[in-house]
Each structure stands twice: as C-alpha cells, then as structure tokens.
Amino acid sequence: MAENETAxxxxxxxxxxxxxxxxxxxxxxxxxxxxxxxxxxxAQHWELPKLRERLDAVVIGDCRQVEILEQAKIRECRAILLVTNDERVNVAAAFAARSLNPNVRLVLRSAQENLNALLSEHLGNFVAYEDTQLPAAAFALAALGDANQGFFNFEGYLLRVVKETMSPSHRWCGCRQLYELNTASRQVLSHTCGHAPLQDAFYQWDPEARVQEGDILTYIEATERLASESMPSTGRTQPLWRTIAPTLRWRNLKRTLQSVWQDSNQTQRAGILSSAIMLGLFLGGTALYKLTYPDASLLDALNLALVLVLGGFDNLFGGGLKLSFPIPWWLYLFSVTMTVASTVFIGILYATLTEWILAARFQFMRRRPPVPKANHVVLIGLDQMGQQVANLIQTLKQPLVGIGAVPLDPERLPQMPFVAGTMREALKRVNLATAKSVVVVTDDEVVNLELGLMARMANPRCQLVIRAADPRFGDNIARLLPEARVLGTDALAAEAFVGAAFGENILHLFHLNERTILVTEYHIEAGDTLNGRLLAEIAYGYGVVPLFHQKDGHQFAKVTPSDDVRLHIGDRLVVLATIEGLQRVEQEKTLKRSWLVHVEKAIVPGAVFEGATTLARISGCAIGTARTVMDQLPQTLPYPLYKHQALRLVRELSKVRVIGHLVAADD
Incomplete structure (x- = not known):
C-alpha cells in the first residue's frame, strides 16, 4: 500500500x-x-496449470529451517504466507522468518484463536486466519437463496447486503432515482436493468437512472445496535440504589413479574405460587401472634411464625408439652394450617430444585428439535466448516436440518435438528422435496456431486450449493448443474490471505454477482497511496465502497461517510473491495477521470461564493481555482472528475442556485 514500502x-x-x-x-x-x-x-501434479512456470523460484525443503528461508531470500520479502497443512510448522516457520527479517509481514494459517492473539503481540506485523472460517459465510449466504447476500457486524452496527428484484408495488419502483437511495445508512452497490448481465464491479450504474419494474438492485444497509451494546462505558459505577430504584416502581415491577411468570414452566409457576402463599402465611402468623400477645416482642412473634412455617409444629405443641401461655382455638387452627402448608411447600421446593439439578446435570439428554416441514435448509456434512455454516444459518434465524454419517455430539448445535446414517436413507427423512436449499460441504468432492444430483432429482426447485476444492472438478459440476452454486473453499480463503499479505486487515468476505467481495480495513500511514485523498477519489478511482471512516483520535467511526472526507495520517478506513480493487490501491492505478463540469451561471449574486465553496469541496480542487471559475462564468472547471462525482457536483450546485452540466473530457 505504501509507495516507499513497495519499492x-x-x-x-x-x-x-x-x-x-x-x-x-x-x-x-x-x-x-x-x-x-x-x-x-x-509436486508431481499442480492443481493450477502452468503455476510452476509463473513462480519466480521454488525451493524444496522445510520452511522452518533458516537455511531454506535464506535460500528463498526471506530478507528481501515484504510478506511471507505460511499456509501449510500443519499449524505447528506454520508457527515454527513464523518465528524463524521473524528472526531473519524483523520487518516481514507474517500471514499465518491457523485455527488457534488464543495462540494467534499471543503471537500477534509477540511477533508484530502478524495476522492469522482459519482457512475454513471465511468461506463458511459464503456458503451460508448462498444457501439462503433470497435477498440476503452478506451479513456481518462491525463497530456496533449490523450490516446486511441485500439483493432485490423490483416489483411494481415496491416503494422505490418508478418514483426514485438511484442516487436518492443512498442515505446515511444505505449505499447502492449495483443496478441491473431487466435481463442485462450482472455487473462485476462497483459504480457501473447510472446515478440518475430511475428504478423500474424488473430491475435488480443490490445495496448494503447498516442498522445500529442497542445503545447498551454500542455506547462505551464511562468507567464510573453507579450506586446500587440507583440501579435498583427504577425497577421498584410499580409499573416496572409489574412488567418484571409478568415477564418472569410468562417465561416460567408449570413446575416453576407452582414454586412461585407456593412461595407467595408461604410468605403471606408467615407475615400473617407474625401479625396474629403479636396482636394476640401484646406483651411478646416482635422478635418472639417472628420466631414463632418462622418455626411453624418450617414445619416445627411439634416443637411448640407436640410431645405433651404445655405452653406457658394460653392460645385461642382459632390461632391454634391457624398454626396447624401453617404447618400443613409448609409441608406442601417444602415438597414443591424439593421438586423444583430436583428439576433444576437434573436439567443442569443431564442436559445432554435433551432431544433435538423435529425436522422442519418445508422452506428449510438441508446441510450435508458437519465437519469444522459445516458446523460454522450451521452456526451462521442459525444466526440468520433460518430453519435448518443437518445430515451426517455419524451422530453429532449433543453439545454441538443443540438447537439444530440432525439426522445420522447413510446419506441415501437420511435424505428421505429431511423433507427434501419441500426444502428451500441444499448445501453439500463434505470433504469428498465425488460424494458432493452424487448428493447434489440426488437433491436435484428430489427437488428441482431448491437452491443447490456444492463444495468443490478441485477447480477442474468444480468447473465440471458447474457445467453439469448450471443452476447450482459451486464454491471452492481454498479459492475463497486465498483472497483473504493475499489481501492480508499487503498489510490490509480482511475483516470478512462474501459472494456477490459471482465475485468475492472483501471487507478490508486500512490504517493510513505516512507514504500511503490513500493519504491526502478524498473518499470520492478512492471510491470511484479504485472501485471500492467506503463503509466506515474514523478520524485519528476520534472514538467513533462514521458509517457510509461522505465523498468529501479527506484522509489523513492515523485515520482508519473500511471498504468493500474486489481483489482487483485491492490491486489498484496497491499499485496506485486509478480509473480514468472522464468528465468535466461546465458552470453556466449563478441565479442570484450570493450564489457565486457558495458555488466556489461547493466546487472546491466536492471536486477537491484549490479554492482559488474554484473562485476563478465562478468569477468568469460561463466557465468549465479545469479538473476532470469521475461520473458519479461530477453528477453529484451538478446537483449540489443547483442547491445553491448555480446552474451547471456535464461535458465529456477530451482524450
């Protein structure tokens, strides 16, 4: 990313x-x-053809050995990607590489989260990924087969990528232009008219096009979380009475009691009722004994009532003992009632406690939920990646059933229905004919193909997602099942590893319009290609979508920031980017600026000053240049712009009563 570093x-x-x-x-x-x-x-066989000839050098040996790393010229490397199948080898090689090159960036393949955090602190310039974690999101989202194309959390916001086909009844259809859909929490990513080919890059849509029936619109929207989750702690602890006092108000107390009652089962409700009754009897007994015997102290009355509540009737009246004070018959009868009620209460208390203990101790004996009847996802293959896919699908609150060759540990995915056994028999028990999607992610590609064909025969309308590691085999599956989504875990994960190798932090990835989209984080440093640029230049010049911008020293990040923001050292920027977009940023190859803005006239005299400010703010030109243009109208701004940027400039000029239009820049 940095020019001096690349050199x-x-x-x-x-x-x-x-x-x-x-x-x-x-x-x-x-x-x-x-x-x-x-x-x-x-290697006797290369998965990707002609790769051996494209590599500058191939060294055979153990990458943990210093001699091998020096032979591969580790001291001249900007980054080293440690992606062997053995995590111990990767970790050992990371230490060896750091000892030889203190500045090299280490990109590690590892699933040990705690170890990765410790290594990051001790090694520095280090990042680690689990190769199955990032692709799992792509499989989960492909399984949905509906509007959801991406889903992730960041900075207290929940971000969702939505793909919609406009219906005549949609609120945007026929009445909104595309640029009007961009708001403080929403950003248009692509727009396809009717049966036109899907767009493979950002900003290929016309901002002034009107949304029509049949258009395919993709956008990303951010929904803010609860304030309690997103607001930082002030570090002060409120007094206990301030925390409890609001809940003691009758309205809040009533709401709390209703919530507790509704969330309780029958045994718990019986325990709550019996506790309330016993509390009433205890307080009533205390009051009656105190009123009957005024000379007795309140402590004595409480003690008598407590003894009776705990079943101590025989301690007071049994065994032929004679009380030192006379007792009325009605008070004697009330004491008997308290003793009988206490016996029932203790029985219910024991039953409730026994239920809680058994529920905690034998939780593994719980039965899984039943298989959904229709409109559900069938997940075949529950290895490490399969379980991650299942977790994500459940996070999205989609009905799901899993299939595996062996029984699944009861503690894993306890809320997911699961069918174990041979695949052919299991498919008959998961309501495959009415399923919404079938996701096949076993380690065996041939088995995946077989199961995919079986699923297609049983339900031709379902969304079929198949895991295929071998690119050639994946291409064959795609030709055989053209409507299926064939995804390769290694191909998806590689884009995250490569993006990280250039110093960027890949936060997430998802699949959109047959392309992998990387959620990438940049920290602006001195010498970076992004330093000093407007976000408009970054977005339209490199073909990336800014999602978040955080100024140096500021606590909060701004979602969908304005194009007018200029980056400075210490800023943080999160963007959506394809691998080509990352290449353009790395190589500082911007797309061509093809448009100029011709300013015709200012409708009112005061518009000249506002127009100059608007020209400088949106185009990025010097304020002196902008004032010169406004003082010599009609005039063309001698500063080429990108189409989206130029159209926005014309719209903003019209708001300050200045008329302008676009003209094509000369080649």
Missing amino acids: AASAFLVCGLGRLGQYCAVLLKEFGVKVSGIDQVE
Whole structure:
C-alpha cells in the first residue's frame, strides 16, 4: 500500500504449495510482484496449470529451517504466507522468518484463536486466519437463496447486503432515482436493468437512472445496535440504589413479574405460587401472634411464625408439652394450617430444585428439535466448516436440518435438528422435496456431486450449493448443474490471505454477482497511496465502497461517510473491495477521470461564493481555482472528475442556485 514500502520490498514468499498455497501464489502474481514458494517435496501434479512456470523460484525443503528461508531470500520479502497443512510448522516457520527479517509481514494459517492473539503481540506485523472460517459465510449466504447476500457486524452496527428484484408495488419502483437511495445508512452497490448481465464491479450504474419494474438492485444497509451494546462505558459505577430504584416502581415491577411468570414452566409457576402463599402465611402468623400477645416482642412473634412455617409444629405443641401461655382455638387452627402448608411447600421446593439439578446435570439428554416441514435448509456434512455454516444459518434465524454419517455430539448445535446414517436413507427423512436449499460441504468432492444430483432429482426447485476444492472438478459440476452454486473453499480463503499479505486487515468476505467481495480495513500511514485523498477519489478511482471512516483520535467511526472526507495520517478506513480493487490501491492505478463540469451561471449574486465553496469541496480542487471559475462564468472547471462525482457536483450546485452540466473530457 505504501509507495516507499513497495519499492523497498516487492517480493512475496508462499510456504506450502498445496491447493491454498497455489491459489495464493496465482493471486499474488496478478498484482505484478515477485512470488517464490517453499514446499516440502517437489509436486508431481499442480492443481493450477502452468503455476510452476509463473513462480519466480521454488525451493524444496522445510520452511522452518533458516537455511531454506535464506535460500528463498526471506530478507528481501515484504510478506511471507505460511499456509501449510500443519499449524505447528506454520508457527515454527513464523518465528524463524521473524528472526531473519524483523520487518516481514507474517500471514499465518491457523485455527488457534488464543495462540494467534499471543503471537500477534509477540511477533508484530502478524495476522492469522482459519482457512475454513471465511468461506463458511459464503456458503451460508448462498444457501439462503433470497435477498440476503452478506451479513456481518462491525463497530456496533449490523450490516446486511441485500439483493432485490423490483416489483411494481415496491416503494422505490418508478418514483426514485438511484442516487436518492443512498442515505446515511444505505449505499447502492449495483443496478441491473431487466435481463442485462450482472455487473462485476462497483459504480457501473447510472446515478440518475430511475428504478423500474424488473430491475435488480443490490445495496448494503447498516442498522445500529442497542445503545447498551454500542455506547462505551464511562468507567464510573453507579450506586446500587440507583440501579435498583427504577425497577421498584410499580409499573416496572409489574412488567418484571409478568415477564418472569410468562417465561416460567408449570413446575416453576407452582414454586412461585407456593412461595407467595408461604410468605403471606408467615407475615400473617407474625401479625396474629403479636396482636394476640401484646406483651411478646416482635422478635418472639417472628420466631414463632418462622418455626411453624418450617414445619416445627411439634416443637411448640407436640410431645405433651404445655405452653406457658394460653392460645385461642382459632390461632391454634391457624398454626396447624401453617404447618400443613409448609409441608406442601417444602415438597414443591424439593421438586423444583430436583428439576433444576437434573436439567443442569443431564442436559445432554435433551432431544433435538423435529425436522422442519418445508422452506428449510438441508446441510450435508458437519465437519469444522459445516458446523460454522450451521452456526451462521442459525444466526440468520433460518430453519435448518443437518445430515451426517455419524451422530453429532449433543453439545454441538443443540438447537439444530440432525439426522445420522447413510446419506441415501437420511435424505428421505429431511423433507427434501419441500426444502428451500441444499448445501453439500463434505470433504469428498465425488460424494458432493452424487448428493447434489440426488437433491436435484428430489427437488428441482431448491437452491443447490456444492463444495468443490478441485477447480477442474468444480468447473465440471458447474457445467453439469448450471443452476447450482459451486464454491471452492481454498479459492475463497486465498483472497483473504493475499489481501492480508499487503498489510490490509480482511475483516470478512462474501459472494456477490459471482465475485468475492472483501471487507478490508486500512490504517493510513505516512507514504500511503490513500493519504491526502478524498473518499470520492478512492471510491470511484479504485472501485471500492467506503463503509466506515474514523478520524485519528476520534472514538467513533462514521458509517457510509461522505465523498468529501479527506484522509489523513492515523485515520482508519473500511471498504468493500474486489481483489482487483485491492490491486489498484496497491499499485496506485486509478480509473480514468472522464468528465468535466461546465458552470453556466449563478441565479442570484450570493450564489457565486457558495458555488466556489461547493466546487472546491466536492471536486477537491484549490479554492482559488474554484473562485476563478465562478468569477468568469460561463466557465468549465479545469479538473476532470469521475461520473458519479461530477453528477453529484451538478446537483449540489443547483442547491445553491448555480446552474451547471456535464461535458465529456477530451482524450
């Protein structure tokens, strides 16, 4: 990302040339950098054709050995990607690489979250990913087959990527232009008219186009979480009485009691009722004994009532004992009632406690929910990635049933219906004919194909998602099942590893219009290509979508920031980007500015000053240049702009009573 850094070190090293390593190497070569590889043995077969010829060097040996790393010129490398199948090898090689090159960026393949956090603190310039974690989101979202295309959390916001086909009854259809849909919490990503091909890049839509029936519109929207989740703690602890006092108000107390009652089962309700009755008897007994015997102290009255409530009737009246004070018959009868009620209460208390203990102790004996009847997702294959896919689908509150060859641990995904056994028999028990989607993510590609064909025969209308690691095999499946979504875990994960190799933090990824979209975080430093640029130049020039911007020293990040924001050292920026967008940022190759703005006239005299300010703010030109243009109307701003930027400038000028229009820039 930094110009001086790219010049100093443009070589990258990939350790482990398995399928993931090969995908990483191919993507790195597309950036136009030097790429070397280290592998334990000479590969007899390359998953990706002609990769061996494209690599600048291949060293055979153990990447943990200092001699092997030096042979691969680790001291000249900008980043090293440690993506072997053995996490211990990756960790050991990371220490060896850091000892030889203190500045090299370490990108590690590891699923050990705690260890990764510790290594990040001790090694520095370090990032680690689990190769199955990021692709799991792509599989889960592909399974939905509806408007949801992406879903992730960031900075107290819940972000959702939505893809909609406009119906005649939609509130936007026929009455809204695309630029009007961009708000403080929503950003348009793509717009396709009717049966036109899907757009493969951002900002290929016309901002002034009107939304029509049949259009396919994709946008990202941010929903703020509860204030209690997003607001930071002040560090002060309120007094206990301030916390409790609001709940003691009758309205709040009544609401709390109603909530507790509704959330309780029959046994718990019986316990609550008996406790209330016993409390009433205790207070009533105390009051009666105190009123009957005024000379007795309140403590004595409480003690007598407590003894009777706890079943101590025989301690007071049994065993032939004679009380030292006379007792009326009605008070004697009330004491008997208290004793009988206490016996029932203690029995209910024991039953409630026994239920709680058994529920906690034998929780593993709970039965799983029944298989959904219709409109559900069938997930076949529950290895590590399959379980992550299941978690995400349940997070999205979608009905789901899992299928596995062996029974699933009861503590894993306890709320998911599960069917174990042979795949052929299991498919008959999951209501496949009425399923919404079928996701096949076993480790065996041939089994995935077989199960995909079986699912298609049983339910031709379902959304079919198939895992295929081998790219050739995946292409064959796609030709055989053209309507299925065929995803490769290594191909998806490689884009995150490569993006991280250039110093960016890949927060998330999802699939949109047959492209992988990376949620990427930038920290602006001195010498960065983004330093000093307007967000409009970054967005339209590099083809990325700014999501969040946080100024240096500020606590909160701004969602969908304005195009007029200029980046400075210390700022933080989060964008949506394709791998091509990251390449353009890395290589500082911006798209061409093809439009100029011709300013015709200012309708009112005061508009000249406002017009100059608007020109400078949106175009990024010097304020002196903008004033010169406004003082010599009609005049064309001698500053080429991007189409979205130029159209917005014309709209903003009209708001301050200045008329302008677009003209094409000369080649």
